[in-house]
Structure formats: C-alpha cells, structure tokens
Amino acid sequence: MRPLASSTRSEVPPTRANRSGRVTPVSAIVLATGLLIVAGAVSLVVGNGQIGFDRVGMVLLGGADEYAGDVVAARISRTVMGAVVGAALAVSGVLIQGVTRNPLGEPGLLGVTMGASASVVTATALFGFTGGFASVWVALPGAVLAVAVTYLLGRQSGSESVIPLVLAGAVVSAVLGAYVQAMILVDPTTFDSYRHWVVGSLAGADFDTLRAVLPALLLGVVLAWVCTSGLNSVALGEDVAVALGVPVARVRLGSIAGATLLAAGATAAVGPIAFVGLAVPHLVRALVGADHRAQLPVALVLGAAVLVASDVAARLVAWPQELMVGVVTAFVGAPFLLAAVRRGKVTT
C-alpha cells in the first residue's frame, strides 16, 4: 500500500470498515445537498412552456420577456415549495418512526393525512370552496385536531408501549376515511375538488401558501431538534431513558407535536404526499445510522432533494403533460428504499 494514498480509510480494517457507522453525517449532508442543487437546477429548466435552459438564463440575468419570466417564477416557487415540503415530511417521518419504533411509521400513522382530508372535504361540502389557498386554513387545524384525538385516545400513563397510540391512529384514520368516502359519494362537487387535492401537487404552489404554513413548519423543526437527544435515549427503552434523566412523556409528546406540525403544514400547503415521510427516514438511517441528532439535518436536506427530484420527474414522465408529484414520489423513492432494504441497511 502506498503511503499517503488514503487518509482515514487505511486506519479501519477493510472487512469491518464502519459496518454500521456508514458515512459521516457531514458527508451525508454534502451528498444530499449536491442532489438538492442538481434537482433544483433541473427543476428550473424543465416543464412545459418550452422555456429551456437558454431562456431561463436570460430570465435570471434580467433580460427576458414577461411570459418566460412568469414561467420561471412559477418554477422557482414550486421548487422552493417542494424543497420545504419534502424536508418537513422527511423530518416528520424521522420523528414518528423514532417515537413509535415502527418501521412503517410515517406522518399519516397518527391521523395527519386523514384529519386534513376530512377537514378539506367538510369545508368543501359545507362552504363550497374548491381548494386553493383557503384549504390551507382548513387542512392545518383538521390535521392537528385528528392527531390530538389520537394522542388522547392512545395515551396510557405509565405504559411503555406505543402500540395503543398506533392503534388509536389507525382507528381515527379509519373513521375519518369512512367519513370522507361517504361525503364524496353524496356530493359530486366535493368529490371533484377533493380528487385533485388528495393527490398532492406542487403545480399551483405559491409563496403566500408557503408563508401561511411556515410558522407551523419552523415550530415543528425546533421541537424536532429539542427532542432528538431524548429520542436517542427513549430508543433504549423507558427504564434506560428514565435512568438517564429523560422526561420520557415530554419527549414523546414533543416529538409527536413536532411531527404533526410538520406534516400538517406540508399537507395543508400541497395536499397529502405519500412515501417521502416513510422512505426518506429509512434512507437517512441507512446513511448515517441510528443517532437522531445526525438524522435530523440529513433528513431535512435529503427530503428536500427527493421531493424536488420527484417533481422534476413528474414534469418529465408524461411530457408535454405533467403528472402530480404525489403520484410520482413512490416511483422515485421506491428504488432507493428497495436498494437500502436489499443491502440490509434498513433498520428501525
């Protein structure tokens, strides 16, 4: 072996090279940031409207026609929205999987998605509005309320088990799901606007919507950060956590609240987007291991990258038409998740 050939690699025996340490959080963030930059750049230049690379360049330099300017502005806002929503869903998934220790954990597990849906359907049926900005103010409280009900139903004082909580989430989701079905069968108008909302799309994204949900998202991230260290301890079992001085109940509540705000904000902004909140946490764990303090920043960036990339794919697969991003996330995320599973790196 040549001296100076490699710096850190040679210190670790190759057979057991960081078998579970995987990559460092910093390199994972760098990797994800690279992905995000590439996806973001591509997101600015693709889509219908025939505004290609050259005209985007002209817009960014300030010398293009109004039409091209509008197209690029729309692409910028949907890219930013995609990044923010993807980040929020991924962090939400990390929290939910951490607190329920359930590999199938995702933001919808505790009722966020169905809460938002039921709320939107109700508002549409009662007040007749058809999506758009108003649905933000309807979906957000609906989602939060559904999780609050789940939490109150599933809470068992003095019990280590989170199974009652997960089951309560399933019950709440099922009841709300039935209600949504009933409403859309009864009222065709509801059905139509709900059908568009429920897929999840970045196409109409604008900064007003983003501004409306941003406080919820920021609060969610702060809660997430405060809870990460506690989640690491809770993962070792309640006895260990208590012996380490961790306020277990508060960590659980904080994580659930954070996850709910993040997922509710994201869902309110663009509709329910599946799979990001489930798959990205698995990818993050495969990259950086089980430390939630490392998972959080990586999930932020990787979640953003995955959703922006999915949105790009959504604009390309049916060219010159475009699909809604909620349809595409699973197709984009599945190969990565499968690869992680097959390499045996997916853990809970």
Add this chain to the structure above:
Amino acid sequence: MSEPESEPVTGSVNGSVSQPSLRAERVTVGYGTHVVLSDLSLTLPRGRFTAVIGPNGCGKSTLVRTFARTLLPRSGEVLLDGVPLGRWKPKRIAQRVALLPQSPVVPDGVTVRSLVARGRHPYHSALRQWVPGDQEAIDVSMAATGVTDLAHESLTELSGGQRQRAWIAMVLAQDTDYVLLDEPTSFLDLAHQIDVLHLCQDIRDRGRTVVAVLHDLNQAARYADHVVVMREGQVAASGMPSDVITADLVRDVFSLECEIGPDPQAGTPMVVPLARS
C-alpha cells in the same frame, strides 16, 4: 419540574454538610394492587460492591429500580445526600445514580460508541448536546470495559458478553457515584459472568459504589463486599458475605438445605446443597 432545590451539597439537619449517600426510608413499592416492597429501609454502603440476592419475585429488581427512580414508591422516600429524590431534577439524579436495567432495548444500527455516548445525556441540554468532558468520559468508559476496539461495531452484531460490556460502558459514561446493575450476569455464559463481576470490582476500585442484582449466591459471596439478602419485599439480612451467608439463612430465605464450605480460592462462603436423602 421544579427548579434547583437540588444543589449537590445540602446542609443536613444537624448543621454539618452531609456525605454523599443513597438510602431508602420505609419505602413501599408496587405495581397495580400488588405490593412488591413493603416498608423497606436500606442504606447502600458507599464505595463498596453490594450484591442484592434473594429468591425469584422477592423484589430485587424493584429495589434497584426504586433507587434509580425508574419506579416511584407509594410511600416512604429514597434519599440522595439526604434529600428526597422527588426534590431533585431528573437530570441531576442521573448525574449521580446510573441504572442498567435487566433487558434494555437494543435498537438496530446503534454502534457501541454511539450507545456509550448516550450515557452522557444527563449533562446535555436542548441547546448543548455536547459538553467538554464527553469525549474523555466515553473513551475512558470504553477502555475500562474493553470495548474500545468494538467502537464502530453495531450492538446487534456483538456476542452477549461484548454487548453487556458495552451497556456497562454506557452507564459508566454517565459518570455517577452510584452504579446500579439489574442482573448484569444473567444470560451470559460462566466465563462472561465472571468477567462482568471482575468489571464490577474494577468499577468499585475506581471509587464508585456498585450495586448488582445477582442470582448466584456463591458469586455474590465471592466477588461482592457486601450482600443484601431479600425475602418477600423486605431485607432479610445484610452485611459482609462471610457474616451473612449461613446454612440457616439459605434455609430460611431460599428454602434450601445446604452446607456452607469455604471457597477453595478465596475462602468466602460457598453454598453446597445437601444430597437428597
């Protein structure tokens, strides 16, 4: 949680500053309607290796969990430095008393080093998740338990003995006066049991107070300085092994007829069950 009544040095009633101490005073502890410990008082001798022994279901685990405040007594109090645990902040307790439960959860993908680092949690806050001293405490704990070379191994891929050493390293990293271990030798083969017992002695030699729930009377007598014998939620006897472990005690507490001879290596009491007549 209330603010800092919990400063480490608290004036005691008679005006002198109290020594670090951990004692239970007339505690009654139970689950649901079932009372496990009733009116139990016990002071853990400082700087010693204490073994808690007794038949199944006598409340050994409950006792150590009560000392670490992972169980709350219904009545009575556990006093740390003379101050009831309820008046301490949880993190301050965790800086003084560490507990390794009987079967802790092993999440997949956690490396040994990451596990040991989690022992530093009591010194962190939401904004300070790393403090000076973490690095040293983690390194020293891993070296003391011989897991330094396993630092980057996943916990789930280790043998039972290695894994137990890693857990013990975690509680050592907590840097506490009191180290409580609930059945640290169960599920290990004999060589690893002895290994853990030697480790307990090493920890004691570093100035910590070690309390371990053990099943094997001979091991308790041989390796511990002090034994607490429990029966039906109360302390049946406590003291030096050579004073406490007698044929009468074993008959009373374990309902076993035996003869006590000297351990050929250490001269400590050794329980030899009588042959069936």
